[in-house]
Amino acid sequence: MSATPTRSVPHITREMREWVTDQARAGHTPEALLASMKASGWEEDAALDVLEIVLRDIVEAGTRQKVLPPPARVPEPFLDGAPATLWAHDREVRVVMAMRDPRVIVFSGLLSDAECDEIVALAGARLARSHTVDTATGASEVNAARTSDGMFFTRGEHPVCARFEARIAALLNWPVENGEGLQVLHYRPGAEYKPHYDYFDPDQPGTPAVLRRGGQRVATLVTYLNTPTRGGGTTFPDIGLEVTPLKGHAVFFSYDRPHPSTRSLHGGAPVLEGDKWVATKWLRVGRFD
Ligand SMILES: O=C(O)CCC(=O)C(=O)O
Numbered sequence: 369m370s371a372t373p374t375r376s377v378p379h380i381t382r383e384m385r386e387w388v389t390d391q392a393r394a395g396h397t398p399e400a401l402l403a404s405m406k407a408s409g410w411e412e413d414a415a416l417d418v419l420e421i422v423l424r425d426i427v428e429a430g431t432r433q434k435v436l437p438p439p440a441r442v443p444e445p446f447l448d449g450a451p452a453t454l455w456a457h458d459r460e461v462r463v464v465m466a467m468r469d470p471r472v473i474v475f476s477g478l479l480s481d482a483e484c485d486e487i488v489a490l491a492g493a494r495l496a497r498s499h500t501v502d503t504a505t506g507a508s509e510v511n512a513a514r515t516s517d518g519m520f521f522t523r524g525e526h527p528v529c530a531r532f533e534a535r536i537a538a539l540l541n542w543p544v545e546n547g548e549g550l551q552v553l554h555y556r557p558g559a560e561y562k563p564h565y566d567y568f569d570p571d572q573p574g575t576p577a578v579l580r581r582g583g584q585r586v587a588t589l590v591t592y593l594n595t596p597t598r599g600g601g602t603t604f605p606d607i608g609l610e611v612t613p614l615k616g617h618a619v620f621f622s623y624d625r626p627h628p629s630t631r632s633l634h635g636g637a638p639v640l641e642g643d644k645w646v647a648t649k650w651l652r653v654g655r656f657d
């Protein structure tokens with residue numbers, strides 16, 4: 369048996385990678401690149417190794433872009449004609465601001481003060497340290513990026529939940545059945561939720577299991593159940609937006625594919641004074657049974 373000669377993987381500097389990438393994008397052939405590298409003193413074998421690695425990376429990056437999932441239909445309120453208010457099941461909701469791309473809408477009056485208080489009281493009785501779905505395993509785990517406490521109601525668990533869910537479905541034109549149960553989060557002073565995406569990362573091994581129930585998340589509605597004294601806004605770092613948490617207001621945003629190009633990155637800024645309570649409704653592309 370003959371021994372296979374081992375060849376070490378060449379170290380490719382950032383400058384080298386950029387030069388090969390620029391030349392290839394400018395339309396120069398691999399043969400032309402090889403000739404220039406040899407002319408500037410490269411050994412043929414080493415130059416070939418570098419070209420093979422960098423050109424393969426370029427092709428793979430291009431393929432990844434092309435296999436972006438097609439855009440999904442997303443929840444969307446009827447805002448044609450720029451109405452000041454929308455009728456949502458049993459209540460008039462005000463439209464405070466609407467951004468088109470990415471889609472971000474702030475509503476007020478989605479819940480009455482009494483309904484906010486009732487949800488806080490029901491959730492408070494059941495709070496435990498927040499858990500998020502770990503897409504590596506599909507299991508729940510304590511998430512260090514989120515320093516709030518949280519719990520989930522099942523859909524329609526209390527009359528106030530069912531009423532709220534019917535309102536959300538009417539407001540956003542999305543079936544109640546496609547919504548997850550409400551999640552309630554409680555942030556104490558200093559607590560925050562670092563910027564994140566709400567969709568499930570398709571590259572994580574646990575994601576297919578999570579998607580079996582309802583498919584991807586395509587929109588989020590965060591409703592503020594109280595008004596923290598200072599801090600605790602919902603931030604959208606890609607667009608420099610911070611939504612003030614005001615009791616009964618809600619911020620809606622949608623994302624038509626599980627990809628950062630949706631610019632749906634968002635977080636809960638640290639609460640500086642007072643507490644913060646929110647109810648999050650995640651909407652799936654299909655029935656969440
Ligand atoms: O607390 C907030 O403002 C954001 C909450 C959030 O991002 C979530 O529940 O997914």
Ligand SMILES: [Fe+2]
Nearest residue numbers: 564565566634
């Ligand atoms: Fe979120």
